[in-house]
Structures are given as C-alpha cells and as structure tokens.
Amino acid sequence: QKEVEQNSGPLSVPEGAIASLNCTYSDRGSQSFFWYRQYSGKSPELIMFIYSNGDKEDGRFTAQLNKASQYVSLLIRDSQPSDSATYLCAVNPSGTYKYIFGTGTRLKVLA
C-alpha cells in the first residue's frame, strides 16, 4: 500500500510566524509532489509542486523535498489568518498518473 502520512494537527502559529508542514511517503520511486490548500467545505487548490531535491520558493511558500529521506515539507512565511486551512500533501507514485493524498494538516494562524 503506497501511503502518504501527515500530522493531522491542528498546528497553531501566531500571525507573522513561519508555519512548517511535513509529509512523508512510502513509495521511494515517487517523482512528483504537490501541496494543496483546502478551506473548510471547499475543494483543494494547488499551491506548490516540486520534482527535484532541494527547495522551491514561490512568494511566501517554500516547498522542500528530500527523496533520500522520503519527506516533503511546506514552509509558509509571514503566516496570515487567511492561511488557516487544511494542507494536503499529494504524491504521484512511480508508474501511475494517480495522486495519493495524505490526510492533511489543519493549520490555524492566530491573529
């Protein structure tokens, strides 16, 4: 069973702080990794994707990938109350076009 694991949270951070969200995956051959944000009652929206080891930055968001350790993380700088949502990690295992989603981490940014 190919799995994606996330801490369900909630992760609470004060406004302006850095929020760090982590995700581990079991399929070592996975090639593509995605972070989605999901507000309550809404469908997920894509925030970041990363393919290569290292960091990828986009505005206040940084995705980090370590294939050797099989983890991917998302950093949110200068967190805002509007960032409060559930963040889903998705992995595209090798040999398939499907995504496997983690259970998501609920983030609360406190004003």
Added chain:
Amino acid sequence: GAVVSQHPSWVICKSGTSVKIECRSLDFQATTMFWYRQFPKQSLMLMATSNEGSKATYEQGVEKDKFLINHASLTLSTLTVTSAHPEDSSFYICSAREDLPGYTFGSGTRLTVV
C-alpha cells in the same frame, strides 16, 4: 489557468434515488478526469479514473454498478450515484489536468441522502 466546473454544488436526495454529478473542463480538453470522495475530516479518496471514450477504471472497493461514470466528450464526465443510501452522503470532487503540473479540482458536490 485551467478551470473545472462541477454541478450541482450540493444536493439532497431521498434514499433509493439516483443522483448525477457533472464535471466539465471549461477551457481545455481532458481525456482523463478523476473522481474523489471525501468524508468529514478525512482525506480525498480516489474512486475512479474517467477515460474519454472508454470505460472508467475503478479503485479497489468501489462498486462500479453503484457509481456509474460516463466520459462521453473531452470536456464532460458524469458520476451517477445509483440507489443512494445515507452512507453515500459525502463530498464528491472531480479533477482534471491541463498542461501545467498538478490537477485542478472542481468545486465539489455535497451529497446528502435522507
């Protein structure tokens, strides 16, 4: 960017009736679409892969006779929940992909079976 439209956004139906959910790619063609189900406080679970012009591929444990999928054109896939029961109440979401990495999700359909 890619836009995926899903209708209806919510529906209430009586137990034993059928409900059809539509998923459309508005500005691109999607040969493949995906249908997910999400129960409260749980992750998205892939139900099936919808392939234009051919049969859908269902994930293990998903009843294909209960969840009928039709992908008759490059921009439309439909999911019909047949003989719905209260345990089918859930949030159903479709997704598709254009050129950019990552799939775009429809707005979701909240189904309540009473």
